[in-house]
Structure formats: C-alpha cells, structure tokens
Amino acid sequence: MKGYTVAVVGATGAVGQEILSILEERDFPLSTLVPLASKRSVGKKLIFKNREYFVKESQPAEFEGVDIAFFSAGTKVSKDMAPEAVKRGCTVIDNSNAFRMDPEAPLIVPEVNPHHLRQHKGLIANPNCSTTQMVVALKPLHDYTPIRRVVVSTYQAVSGTGLGAIKELTEQTADLLAGKKVTPAVYPYEIAFNALPHIDVFDDRGYTLEELKMDQETKKIFATDEIAVNATAVRIPVYRSHSEAVLIETEAKLTPQKAREILSQAPGIRVVDNLDKLQYPMHIAAAGRDEVFVGRIREDFTVENGLNLWIVADNLRKGAALNAVQIAERLVADNLL
Amino acid sequence: MKGYTVAVVGATGAVGQEILSILEERDFPLSTLVPLASKRSVGKKLIFKNREYFVKESQPAEFEGVDIAFFSAGTKVSKDMAPEAVKRGCTVIDNSNAFRMDPEAPLIVPEVNPHHLRQHKGLIANPNCSTTQMVVALKPLHDYTPIRRVVVSTYQAVSGTGLGAIKELTEQTADLLAGKKVTPAVYPYEIAFNALPHIDVFDDRGYTLEELKMDQETKKIFATDEIAVNATAVRIPVYRSHSEAVLIETEAKLTPQKAREILSQAPGIRVVDNLDKLQYPMHIAAAGRDEVFVGRIREDFTVENGLNLWIVADNLRKGAALNAVQIAERLVADNLL
Numbered sequence: 001m002k003g004y005t006v007a008v009v010g011a012t013g014a015v016g017q018e019i020l021s022i023l024e025e026r027d028f029p030l031s032t033l034v035p036l037a038s039k040r041s042v043g044k045k046l047i048f049k050n051r052e053y054f055v056k057e058s059q060p061a062e063f064e065g066v067d068i069a070f071f072s073a074g075t076k077v078s079k080d081m082a083p084e085a086v087k088r089g090c091t092v093i094d095n096s097n098a099f100r101m102d103p104e105a106p107l108i109v110p111e112v113n114p115h116h117l118r119q120h121k122g123l124i125a126n127p128n129c130s131t132t133q134m135v136v137a138l139k140p141l142h143d144y145t146p147i148r149r150v151v152v153s154t155y156q157a158v159s160g161t162g163l164g165a166i167k168e169l170t171e172q173t174a175d176l177l178a179g180k181k182v183t184p185a186v187y188p189y190e191i192a193f194n195a196l197p198h199i200d201v202f203d204d205r206g207y208t209l210e211e212l213k214m215d216q217e218t219k220k221i222f223a224t225d226e227i228a229v230n231a232t233a234v235r236i237p238v239y240r241s242h243s244e245a246v247l248i249e250t251e252a253k254l255t256p257q258k259a260r261e262i263l264s265q266a267p268g269i270r271v272v273d274n275l276d277k278l279q280y281p282m283h284i285a286a287a288g289r290d291e292v293f294v295g296r297i298r299e300d301f302t303v304e305n306g307l308n309l310w311i312v313a314d315n316l317r318k319g320a321a322l323n324a325v326q327i328a329e330r331l332v333a334d335n336l337l
Numbered sequence: 338m339k340g341y342t343v344a345v346v347g348a349t350g351a352v353g354q355e356i357l358s359i360l361e362e363r364d365f366p367l368s369t370l371v372p373l374a375s376k377r378s379v380g381k382k383l384i385f386k387n388r389e390y391f392v393k394e395s396q397p398a399e400f401e402g403v404d405i406a407f408f409s410a411g412t413k414v415s416k417d418m419a420p421e422a423v424k425r426g427c428t429v430i431d432n433s434n435a436f437r438m439d440p441e442a443p444l445i446v447p448e449v450n451p452h453h454l455r456q457h458k459g460l461i462a463n464p465n466c467s468t469t470q471m472v473v474a475l476k477p478l479h480d481y482t483p484i485r486r487v488v489v490s491t492y493q494a495v496s497g498t499g500l501g502a503i504k505e506l507t508e509q510t511a512d513l514l515a516g517k518k519v520t521p522a523v524y525p526y527e528i529a530f531n532a533l534p535h536i537d538v539f540d541d542r543g544y545t546l547e548e549l550k551m552d553q554e555t556k557k558i559f560a561t562d563e564i565a566v567n568a569t570a571v572r573i574p575v576y577r578s579h580s581e582a583v584l585i586e587t588e589a590k591l592t593p594q595k596a597r598e599i600l601s602q603a604p605g606i607r608v609v610d611n612l613d614k615l616q617y618p619m620h621i622a623a624a625g626r627d628e629v630f631v632g633r634i635r636e637d638f639t640v641e642n643g644l645n646l647w648i649v650a651d652n653l654r655k656g657a658a659l660n661a662v663q664i665a666e667r668l669v670a671d672n673l674l
Binding site: 149150151153155170173174177188189190193194195196197198202205206207215228229230232234236237238239243245247256273275278280281282283284295296297298299300301302303306308310 | 486487488490492507510511514525526527530531532533534535539542543544552565566567569571573574575576580582584593610612615617618619620621632633634635636637638639640643645647
C-alpha cells in the first residue's frame, strides 16, 4: 500500500489532536506526518505511531510534497493557507467555515454524498459539527421520503469551541462549587451551570451563523433547496458530544417503526431507543464513539407527517476529525488524490 | 386587612421553601402559618417573619381552620390529602400533577386565565413549570393572532426535581472534577456534564409525561383544542431556571418587531433581545427573578407564519412557588376564598 505524506494544520488544537489519534487508530496509509500550527506552538513535540515529531509553523513552503492536508486552525488560517497548499498539489480537507459554501468546494459527509467528491478541485470542505451528525441521521429517511422541513434545537458541548473552552468549563465549575466569583473569558457569560443561546456571530435577522450553517450546509449536502432547516443553537455545560432535538416534516408518512427499521440498517448510525430499559442517546455515551446515535423516535401529532428524533454524536469525532479522515479514506479508495 | 391561616404542605422541599420566602417577601396577608410535611421532617424548625414554627405531619385534621393550603409534596400526597383539606373548607392550590387535567379544577396562570378562578370548587391546580413560563410568553401573542402549533425543546434545571437532585448535581460534578467515579441515584444516569432527554415517565408512544403535559395544559389554560404543542423535554446540568427554544406557528403574520412590541407591554414578561450587546435570556440571569424572560425573537423562514423565541424563567419561582402565591393573591383580591 502506498503511504501518503499528510499534514495536519492546527495539530495542537482539540480537533487536530483528534485527527492524529484517528489517523493512528484507523491505520491510515501515512508515510510521513507534517504537524503544523501557529507560531506559538512551534517546537512542541508530538508522538505519532511511536515516532517523535516537532510542530512547525504553517507556511506555504511546508506543503511542498504533501499529499493530503487536514486544516483545523480556524477560518483565517484556512483562507490564507489552503489555496497555497492546493497550488502545491496538495489535497486539502478543511474543517473551517472558509470554503463550506464555496461552489467550487464539495462539502462532504461520506455516508451521505461521497459522489460529490468526484468533482473536487483540490479543496474539500468538512461540514460544521452540528450539521454532520444531523445529515447522517436524516439521509436514509430523506431517501425513503423527502424531508421538506427540519426544526432543530441543539445542546452543544464546549469542546466545539476548543481547548480553551474545555479549560474554562472546568475552572469555572470548580470555582463556583468553591463559592468563588468567576470571570468569563472564552464565552461572554458563565458557561458552568448555565446555557448560552449563542454560538458564533449574530446576523441582522437575529440568527447566529451556527444556526444558518445548519440550513445552508444541509441544502448543499443534500443538493436540494427543497429542504429547509429552522435551527436554534445552544451551548450547554457538557464537555463532549452534541445533542439535537430534531423534528422532521416529510412528504409521505414515516412511522417511528419504519424510521427505526431504516436507521438500524444505515451506515454510521446506532439506534438507541428502548424506553422500557430507559435507553436513549446521551452525551457521555456518545463521547469517544464513531457512530451517530438516534433515539426518542416518535410521531409529532401536531402536523400530518412529522417525526421527532434525538440525535447525539461526538462533536470532535464524527462532527469533525473522524469525518475528515473518512473523507481522506474515500479519496484514497476512489483514487481521487 | 384580614390575615389568613395558610398551610404549606411540603414546607421543607425545594418549592415549599420558595413558597415561604415568597409569602414573606410579598407580604401576603397571613396571620398563621401551618408548615406541614412528611413524617421524617416532623419537628424541623422554620423561621417565618421572625417567628419560629415547627413542622407537623400532613394529616386531615391539620387543615381544620386553614383558609389556604399550598401543596407541593408530590402527586400522592396531593391525591390523598387535598380532598381532605377541601372538605374542611380550605382552598387548595396544588403544585402536583394530581389534578391539573381534572375538569373540576381550574389550571391557573394569573397573567393568562385568571377568569377561570371564578368557577373553582376549592381546588386549584398550578401548572407544570415548563408550561407556565411558556404560556405567559405566548398568551399576548396568541391574543394578537391565534397560535396553532408550538414546537418546543426544553433545557431544564435540576431544581425542578427537588433538593436531592441539586445535591446530586453538586456532588457528581465535584467527584468528576476530582477524577472519581460516580453512581447516579436521583437520575438514572449522570447529570453532571451530560443531558438527559427524559423527564418523568414514558408512555407507549415514546413521549414523556413532561412533554405531554405541555400540550394538554396549554390547551386547558388557553381553553382551546386548536393549539397543539410538540415538545421535547431535556434535563441539563444547571441548578435553576428552565430555558425553552420555542417555535410558534400563527394564523396571521407576526413579525419579530411586532412580537417584541407586544411582549414589552405584557404583564410578567421582560424582553431581553439586544444582540448588538449580546443580550439574551439565560438561566443564571433569570434565577431568583419573577419575570419570564424572552429573547432571540426571529422569524422562522421555513414556514409561512413562524416565529422563534427563547423563553427563560426561574422554575421554582414563576414555574412553581410564585405562580401559586399569585393565585392566592388573586383569590384574595377577587374575594374568591
């Protein structure tokens, strides 16, 4: 098997670290690792497959000879550096918001729209975490009967914000339990024992970018404008996994039983919906797992063809790093590098 | 002003304690307090308006001579004891689920349906916390144009479960931060750094009682079957206040601006919706407050007449104790005792 030269940009971040561990655990055919990050991480040591690597600064010249680069260092770094990498013959899988709505860049969830990869021009976008887990669960249902409308409320983990937010939740929680005052830094208000209906920036209609992404990205991934997503995105004090209360309205009737049957056979999904045994998907059960978990499947009695679902997945894995690595695996399998 | 003899059943519980403090802070015309609870709390000392009281066991004879009794000791105690109190001439304001759907018992939110009090027969039901805050916010909008459908996802505090749950969240959180294993007791799974899509018991269609209550109680309070509520109820690791992501579908168009204008003038509501200053309702800001806070008001672009709202209130105050005391105040003002 050929071994690829793989760069990870943002190698010291929450998603970057997850990409490294997933590349290792899935035994991705990698011959050389190029860990890149911002200036302040230069010289940091990483262990990958028992070898030592030292983080270098992300600069155009570093992408010479690189086959695949995973970008996960924020929108600005992607905008500046991803085109440089592509220019040097590298295929970029970008986890930022920089190119997701770029018509030239396919937006890929391998279980959903792998065929969109065929048109790639060197730059492939990884969807936002809250979109990815939702479309994995909705795709097989959408294939059975088209979904026309989605109403979703999210319950999102702090790890989606990054390592600083994880630290903030821990320190704030400890301080509050000790009766100390806390001063928020990463988030505008306390996140410990609180919920923030505010993820990313607001637009002038009162939506957050996170909410709009769920609509726009779903349309692009499903390649239709006939699905519309009304989202409310909320950060809650959990470390890992996002939960989503999702209502779908479908063209034809889709019973809970039929949905369970379809989802049970679909790739990347685990149905957890045994209420007699109090089994339903949860943040702590999804953390560290690859599957998208679906439960609380029940008819919405307030509309003709409505179905409620509770969708949970590890936001750093399927929501980010795992999906990116799966894209790379698919590129390799389909000879698209 | 006449002083009433007031019993509080469940005086040592989370809601009972809140009722006592609200009676005191609002200077309810009370001449004698009768604090009652279960056997194991008998003899506990309470201070009310600088006077000492000792908790007695809730028994039928204790309601002799009592004008108003607040019940907040669970459904079983209410079922057993509230009829006994009524028999003895006492007016009961019941915070349990025992009588909420009883056609003989009005289900009251003073800002919404105070006129239903006129038909009371001694027993008045206080709605479930998640319903109360929602109908306070929806009523003035419903008066402007009828709401036909509500889709709501809740973010509920552990204090709704009681003092044991508050303790469990604190201890579990501290143990997890210290790297210790935890054993859930009040909830079936860890609540610290987790979310549970499970409040109250499940029915055979996959709904929880908490979710069904929001539909049934809203219909009863609004006195119409032409409103329907599709709910997902979720417990999150916060101590106090419930948040709700609410989507309403109305008969006529209701713009965000018009909704803000209506809500700003409505009783019991505070609009917090200034996104330029990152102002929106939050658990920690609503805790200890009387108002229902509404923000994130924005059009739902996926349906003709849809509007999104983020509704937050203190679940122990407006969601329980305050609403109960406001019912009593209204009974006094309208001479309905």
